Amino acid sequence: MTDSSAPLPRPRSDLTEPPDAASAKLQPDGMDLLQSRMLIQVSAARLGYVQDQVDPGRSGLVLCGTDAVQKAGTLRFRKGYTAPLLIDPAVYEVSAATEENPFPYDVEPTLFLDDPLELSLAEQRDAGATLPMTPTGYIRAEDSDALRAAVMRTLELDDPSVIFSAPVDVSWLRDEESTRQLIAYLKMLKGPKAIMLGGQMDPLGRYAKAVNHLRLLVNEVPQSALLRTDLAAFGALAAGASFTAFGASSRYRHIVAPGEKAQTNKRVPVRSPHVLFPELMAFFLGETIAKRYGGADVPICFCAACEGSMALDAFTSNRGELPAAAAAHNVAVLMEWLRTLTAVEPGIARQQWWFDRCRNAVDQYTVINTSIRQPGAFKSPAQLDRWAHAAPAAVEAHSSDSRR
Structure with missing residues (x-):
């Protein structure tokens, strides 16, 4: 059965055309719209659970999932959603970034575009995203080569309206040396940076100085944001982050590295929310x-x-x-x-x-x-x-x- 509420698919060639008036109006002041907000990061499937409670004046949405682009288009263009709206490609869930391929976005090329990074950004803009996010793969501990490759490729875009996604293993915040290295790379970018932390269970609880190093990062990296997190969404916002996003479910409150199975408390079966x-x-x-x-x-x-x-x-x-x-x-x-x-x-x-x-x-x-x-x-x-x-x-x- 076809969902009559879903938007009709657009030709892939549309992705290279200028956005329509409604979309264009949102783009120039995207960071102004996001500033000082704590968004709610949620799967498209569970959006209906939380949308009515999201404060449109102080919050907004980050949509995840395979149908996030389609759902965002429905929200923006059919239902008139005007609050900030981001689409997280979440490539980091299934693929790690490498020096050769920092943006492992699996998508069919179009007649006009064959670069996965540019295709992903165009899809998000076409769906009405406030600002597009790079489809960065998971950046493993100490993999500075992959981080450097992702930063340099983003610099080539020369587009400060693109949010650079930095899905990094939390061990980058373990000590000051690695934190400083992460800060140095992120400061090379002029546009907004969305840090997301990877690790089992409670990543920020793993290292004694991780919270202070996160605050240091937020304090020193202009236009830094923290997404896909929990209490740290408030801590980072208080520390001066441009914006943050709190996960609506445990899955969206941290990243599990690709290839790993999410750990749970096996003594307590999950039979309730x-x-x-x-x-x-x-x-x-x-x-x-x-x-x-x-x-x-x-x-x-x-x-x-x-x-x-x-x-x-x-x-x-x-x-x-x-x-x-x-x-x-x-x-x-x-x-x-x-x-x-x-x-x-x-x-x-x-x-x-x-x-x-x-x-x-x-x-x-x-x-x-x-x-x-x-x-x-x-x-x-x-x-x-x-x-x-x-x-x-x-x-x-x-x-x-x-x-x-």
Whole structure:
């Protein structure tokens, strides 16, 4: 059966033609539209779960998946979506960048274009993307040759409206030397840079200094952004990133290197959706929350999606409407945080707000575990602990020392 709501496919030769008026109007001030926003990164298939909760004035969308281009075109040209909209080719999920082929984008050439990079950028522009993103392959640890090749090829475009995607293994942020190397390459580019971190489970929790090195990168690389992430979307935005993107599902909150299978906690089968616990600033399975609370009073959620009608232990199954309700709850809570963050003056004040919020969340683990009489029932994730120890003064001192 044909989906009547889907846009009719355009001839591939259209990709080389100038964008129509609606698309052209979006292109010149693309970075102005993205500035200081935290987008929601989501698969086209699950867009309906979260779209109503996305704040069009402060947020927007990053679409992923094989049908992301088609879905973006539908949103932009048939449904009149006007908020920022990016399309992530996500080539890094299946292919690594190499010196010979930094953009391993698998697409059939057209009569007018045969370069995979230019074809991908043209597809995205044709679908109404605010700015196009390069289809960069996964940049493995210490593979400076692949990183250099991707940067140099992007420089050849001489187009500052192109977002350079940098899907790098988190080990680039392990120590200052590799971080400095990454910074040096990214600073060669005049346009926006979208960093995405690869690694199993919680990449930023792996290395003790990864959070501070991420803040250093954001502080020193003009027009830097952080996509496909979680709490770091707020931390980076507070540190001065141009924009960020928070993953709507665990898959879009980090990158699993191509060829690897995503690791999970095998002791806890996934039979319910991941639910954002606002006070603890972390995701837990809905079933886990229900078991931990047992007969204790469970917090009622008053976010824009739940409106006081749902308790946090309600999302106990992946059946029916609960996954969609959990996703809407998660994004609604994120939008509340975003509105609060953006109301704070940029700079040290905003960094201090984020630092204090993370510290308070870590303290809440003891409070909540005590209230349900289960010491250690809820454990703070490593990344939250990292942010709770990353005081604003620390990054300033680190940056100042490094310049001497």
